[in-house]
Amino acid sequence: MKSFFRQHIEKIISLTDEEFDFIYSHFTPKKLRKHQFLIEPGDSVVNDYFVLSGCLKAYQLDKNGKMHILQFAMQDWWITDYQALYKGINATIFLDCIEDSEVLCLSLHDREKLCSELHKIEFFFRKKSNGGYVALQQRILSLLTSSASERYEQLLQLYPQLFQKVPKQLIAAYLGVSRETLSRLHSQAK
Amino acid sequence: MKSFFRQHIEKIISLTDEEFDFIYSHFTPKKLRKHQFLIEPGDSVVNDYFVLSGCLKAYQLDKNGKMHILQFAMQDWWITDYQALYKGINATIFLDCIEDSEVLCLSLHDREKLCSELHKIEFFFRKKSNGGYVALQQRILSLLTSSASERYEQLLQLYPQLFQKVPKQLIAAYLGVSRETLSRLHSQAK
DNA sequence: AAAATAATGTGATGTAGGTCACATCAAAAT
DNA sequence: ATTTTGATGTGACCTACATCACATTATTTT
Numbered sequence: 001m002k003s004f005f006r007q008h009i010e011k012i013i014s015l016t017d018e019e020f021d022f023i024y025s026h027f028t029p030k031k032l033r034k035h036q037f038l039i040e041p042g043d044s045v046v047n048d049y050f051v052l053s054g055c056l057k058a059y060q061l062d063k064n065g066k067m068h069i070l071q072f073a074m075q076d077w078w079i080t081d082y083q084a085l086y087k088g089i090n091a092t093i094f095l096d097c098i099e100d101s102e103v104l105c106l107s108l109h110d111r112e113k114l115c116s117e118l119h120k121i122e123f124f125f126r127k128k129s130n131g132g133y134v135a136l137q138q139r140i141l142s143l144l145t146s147s148a149s150e151r152y153e154q155l156l157q158l159y160p161q162l163f164q165k166v167p168k169q170l171i172a173a174y175l176g177v178s179r180e181t182l183s184r185l186h187s188q189a190k
Numbered sequence: 191m192k193s194f195f196r197q198h199i200e201k202i203i204s205l206t207d208e209e210f211d212f213i214y215s216h217f218t219p220k221k222l223r224k225h226q227f228l229i230e231p232g233d234s235v236v237n238d239y240f241v242l243s244g245c246l247k248a249y250q251l252d253k254n255g256k257m258h259i260l261q262f263a264m265q266d267w268w269i270t271d272y273q274a275l276y277k278g279i280n281a282t283i284f285l286d287c288i289e290d291s292e293v294l295c296l297s298l299h300d301r302e303k304l305c306s307e308l309h310k311i312e313f314f315f316r317k318k319s320n321g322g323y324v325a326l327q328q329r330i331l332s333l334l335t336s337s338a339s340e341r342y343e344q345l346l347q348l349y350p351q352l353f354q355k356v357p358k359q360l361i362a363a364y365l366g367v368s369r370e371t372l373s374r375l376h377s378q379a380k
Numbered sequence: 381a382a383a384a385t386a387a388t389g390t391g392a393t394g395t396a397g398g399t400c401a402c403a404t405c406a407a408a409a410t
Numbered sequence: 411a412t413t414t415t416g417a418t419g420t421g422a423c424c425t426a427c428a429t430c431a432c433a434t435t436a437t438t439t440t
Contacts, residue, residue: 060335068334070327083324115313122312123305129319134273136326137260143333144258144366145250148397167417176334181397183419338427357387368428373389 001029001052005104008050008076012127013120023121026114027104032056032097038080039095045084047105051077054101055165058093059173069174072098072162078128098166148177149185191219191242195294198240198266202317203310213311216304217294222246222287228270229285235274237295241267244291245355248283249363259364262288262352268318288356338367339375 005027006020015023032038032054039045039058049056051073058071058079070093073079084091085108115122142151152175156163163171169179177185195217196210205213222228222244229235229248239246241263248261248269260283263269274281275298305312332341342365346353353361359369367375 060331062335068331070331070334082320082327086320086324115316119309119312122309122316126305126312126316126319129316129323130272130276133319133323133326134276136323136330137272139330140326140333141250141258141260143330144260145252169417178398179418180399180420184397187419359387369388370390370429371427374427377389 001102004052004075005050009121009124012124015120019118019120022118023114026110027106030103030105032101032103034097034099037094037096038103039084039091039093041091041093043084043091045081045091046107046109048078048080048082048085048108048111049073049095049103049105051075051079052102052104054103055098056095056101056103057098057166057170058095060093067170067173068176069170072159072166072170072174074159074161074165098170143176148175148181151175151177152182152185191292194242194265195240199311199314202314205310209308209310212308213304216300217296220293220295222291222293224287224289227284227286228293229274229281229283231281231283233274233281235271235281236297236299238268238270238272238275238298238301239263239285239293239295241265241269242292242294245288246285246291246293247288247356247360248285250283257360257363258366259360262349262356262360262364264349264351264355288360333366338365338371341365341367342372342375 002024005024006015009015009020009023027050029052038049038056041060053075056073056079057069058073058081059067059069061067071079079095081091081093081095083089084093111125115125142154146154152171155171155175168182172179172182175182192214195214196205199205199210199213217240219242228239228246231250243265246263246269247259248263248271249257249259251257261269269285271281271283271285273279274283301315305315332344336344342361345361345365358372362369362372365372
């Protein structure tokens with residue numbers, strides 16, 4: 001698990017054993033059960049979470065109680081309420097587990113400490129953020145330019161593993177379609 | 191103009207005169223006329239652009255020729271085709287001027303050089319990227335959870351200056367509504 | 381200042397996708 | 411193993427919003 005995390009970082013920067021141990025010492029492992037919440041609206045948010053195993057979702061409920069999914073996170077992904085974490089305001093989203101999961105917690109404080117002490121890791125986090133920015137832009141373009149069935153196909157292309165783990169009604173809530181419509185898109189196989 | 195740019199950076203980090211001059215020496219000013227293109231699909235993209243004055247838009251055309259706006263950029267904003275820039279692939283968006291504009295160009299190469307030579311500026315760009323990430327997440331939530339008229343109100347709240355510069359049909363293309371629907375939302379004043 | 385071009389408003393009509401209702405099937409929980 | 415709870419499918423109907431068409435009013439361009 002530790003080596004898996006190291007590989008994740010070493011996709012972007014290379015590390016000595018001492019550097020990795022130093023970095024790793026700032027993280028706290030946490031085991032979570034299905035349905036367990038990490039964040040609820042109103043909470044103060046101190047951590048970013050790196051997913052070692054399992055699957056989580058970040059979402060909001062609208063005024064009719066309908067769920068809208070901002071983000072999934074599987075193995076290898078980072079997730080939290082970034083608005084709350086970065087701006088120091090209360091959470092506006094729910095973050096919970098779709099299945100039993102393990103995460104590594106990193107407080108914002110420790111992240112900033114790491115970044116100021118180790119230039120390399122600041123490079124890592126900058127690259128991660130840049131990559132995330134591009135991914136979000138692509139999702140916005142997908143929402144603006146594509147129909148429900150096109151968006152479904154795009155998501156399937158991009159993250160096929162997701163469809164093994166996540167019920168289709170959650171896929172629908174991520175794509176911005178009703179579960180009924182998503183089901184019909186399938187049967188009609190457009 | 192130069193001091194305006196310096197202020198922009200000093201909102202996040204503080205600089206000595208030498209440091210600022212060093213940073214500024216990596217930027218190239220460029221004047222642009224209304225309708226002028228900075229990027230078209232297929233182009234290779236080497237620069238990020240910081241807007242000194244004017245207003246630009248980044249957009250795609252869908253298969254029916256309809257425009258969908260990914261991003262506006264007014265004074266103080268950064269804009270480019272980030273996917274193309276970061277991944278080193280060809281552009282997939284148009285970037286052009288809504289009015290006469292002035293920008294500062296920074297090549298990716300120079301940005302990376304700056305970041306490796308001056309830890310402070312890497313901090314700056316990391317914070318910028320984090321902020322941008324949060325803004326995009328909020329836009330996705332807005333697209334998922336809100337109706338056309340709610341999205342209009344949210345945008346008006348967030349960037350009132352935008353409505354002085356940008357014709358409503360472009361606002362519509364940003365919100366993901368037809369210009370006719372946007373016009374009707376107004377008259378009905380929901 | 382005139383001509384050309386772009387922006388906006390508004391009616392009539394079309395449609396993708398939403399909502400509601402209920403049936404079936406799968407998976408947890410006791 | 412049985413009960414409870416959640417996931418999926420499908421029909422009937424509804425509604426935001428899109429599209430098309432044309433009139434009106436700004437804003438550029440020459």
